[in-house]
Amino acid sequence: MDSIYAYTDYREYLRDFLFEKKKKNPGYSSRCAAEKCGIPSGSFTRILNGTRGIGPSALPKIITWLGLRSREESYFRLLLRFAQCGDSFQKEKIYCELSLFRNQMRHCIPEExxxxxxxxxxxxxxxxxxxxxxxxxxxxxxxxxxxxxxxxxxxxxxxxxxxxxxxxxxxxxxxxxxxxxxxxxxxxxxxxxxxxxxxxxxxxxxxxxxxxxxxxISTLSVSLSEENFREVTKIIREAREKIREIENSEVSPEKVYQINFQVFPLSTKPLEAK
CATH class of the missing domain: 1.10.10 (Arc Repressor Mutant, subunit A)
Structure with a gap:
């Protein structure tokens, strides 16, 4: 089965995932999948055939069934937004986000x-x-x-x-x-x-x-909220991608360099302190 990043239709991904399950276990059915996802069998079938969407309450259980984590989960949620979006301008923006995900993951190493x-x-x-x-x-x-x-x-x-x-x-x-x-x-x-x-x-x-x-080599100690910590990690991810773009445009490299990024807490929240 292809990586999730090869898909632009979440229903197609669900159908292929279920097909792989059935190949490995002929006794596995849509009903089994629906039970794993905690939704009625008929509702699951309608999700697959496109006559029903995935509701907020069912989404976490479907993600668990699919075994998605971290960026895979984010990509799947983006696929869901893409399918639900009715505005052509917003749909194009989401498609650009999907393309960025696929470009970032294109060279990822398999865990094995x-x-x-x-x-x-x-x-x-x-x-x-x-x-x-x-x-x-x-x-x-x-x-x-x-x-x-x-x-x-x-x-x-x-x-x-x-x-x-x-x-x-x-x-x-x-x-x-x-x-x-x-x-x-x-x-x-x-x-x-x-x-x-x-x-x-x-x-x-x-x-x-x-x-x-x-x-x-430089260091910086800062005081941040959890929200701004997430913003900082986002900036670092974007910086990594920018550096990769610079490397990709390099025509005469001379040395190998190591670039490290580190962000970690130097304190606990007041309520977490013992």
Missing amino acids: KFHFFEQWYYVALYELVKIVPDISDPAELGAMLEPVVSASKVQCAIDVLLNAGFIQKTDNGFTAAGNFLSTGDRWESAAIESFQKSMANLGAEALARFSKDKRD
């Missing part, structure tokens, strides 16, 4: 390949081969990384990237299989948590390893 993030230099090497596609010697590649990585570790990284399909062997070196890769906002993986810790540690070490003209 999250071992790509087990070591920081796996990611660094993936980016490095874009700059030096004609170098295949592990020792030479490792010497170009900051900090330097041994030839044996680089060879291991190359094997991981080749086996996962993230890079491909060429006559003289390697080529990346895409412009960029991302986990998206939804992930639950010890490998990614370890990767983020490694990059945070490298960021701290960069204070001593690089002069100020070769790095940009």
